[in-house]
Amino acid sequence: MKNIRSCAAALLAIALGPSIGCSSQYVQKKQEMQTHWDKSSAKAQIPVITGYLEQGRIEQAKETLRECLKADPESPQAHYLSGRVHVLEQHYDKARQAFDRSVQLDPQIAPAWHELGSLAVLSKDYGRALECCKKANELDPQNTDYLLSLANIYVETEQSDRAIELLTEGLIRQPRNLDWMLSLASLHDRLGASQQAAELYEQALLLHGNLPQILEPCGYLYLSLGRWSQAEEVFKRLVNQYPEGTDYHTMALRSLALSAFNGERFAQALQYYDRLSVVCRDDADIWLNMAQSALGAEDCKRAADCASKALRIRADWPDALVALASAQYLAAQYDRAIMSFSKVTEDEKFSVYAWFMVGRCYQKLGQTIQANAAFEKAERIDPSDRLVTTFLKRTMQPL
DSSP: HHHHHHHHHHHHHHHHHHHHHHHHHHHHHHHHHHHHHHHHHHHHHHHHHHHHHHTHHHHHHHHHHHHHHOOOOOOHHHHHHHOOOOHTTTTTHHHHHHHHHHHHHOOTOHHHHHHHHHHHHTTOOOOHHHHHHHHHHHOHHHHHHHHHHHHHHHHHOOOOHHHHHHHHHHHHHTTTTTHHHHHHHHHHHHTTHHHHHHHHHHHHHHHHHOOOOHHHHHHHHHHHHHHHHHHHHHHHHTTSSSSSHHHHHHHHHHHHHHHHHHTTOOHHHHHHHHHHHHHHHOOOHHHHHHHHHHHHHHHHHHHHHHHHHHHHHSSOOOHHHHHHHHEEEETTTTTHHHHHHHHHTTTTTTTTHHHHHHHHHHHHOHHHHHHHHHHHHHHTOOOHHHIIIIIHHHHOOOO
């Protein structure tokens, strides 16, 4: 009987042994499967969180991120997205910690390196910024933003040659990349290499057409170079890119009119300013510009009318008074012109021109003594005023 019991116990032990082992393995396997499922589930949430951020749904992104990090605390993408949330909420220290954790878990995450570089720029730690942005650019050299950020850091650290080299190399790889092309053109312009900048803008126009982001800097570059006809052509194209009456359209039309005026295409400038006056009726500058354009076009009556409108908006404005007085002089209204010019003889900007013109008016009236007295006052100052050196030479005939 004792042997039977021993045998039964042994059989029971043998029977139970594998059963207990299998149970332990089952639990472990189940835990592994649960962990794998949690990580898979967390990974599947990454695009969802990204979508929330792109839509500006920050609270939903934060809630999903909490679940994601709870399921997989070592998800580098989740830490990266957490950093983006902190940046949006301007919690920059927390953002830096999240991005640092992201690249620790996966050093190949280029966006996290780029964000770390951007945060370093904010704190003016350009050494760290350069290190991080270089890493991002090395991981993804085709990314427009990464290369631009690196180039900007070179500029900030007075390494403009490196920035030019970097952007030039980028354009060799991607010759149609508009962002790099515009950045390189802007950099050339800042460094005084205006011709190189102009060539890049012209190339961009050929490749990409009349895009406002090309036309605007190109037009202002032409203005700065005094290439009036080219500036006028560019701003003419820019005007057509914006709906009439919008701020952008008005800005482009102002630049177009200025280009025509400086190019001495006064009749055309007058037409542009006339269009501006429809939407800028209470803008004294527009009426003054119209008056000056009318003077150039030798339309004295319109010049006087526009100058008077400018003065109704901005009383006793010296610039408008000079335009009015000049129109009166050209219309042979010498007594009126004397009165108008006399109001600005004490103005530092116009005193020379005003005294000189008062003398001319008295000459026209045959009052030599008064004329000579006015000329003497004008001669005490070097007649270098723009109106004296340009307007008088072009419009006034010697007596």
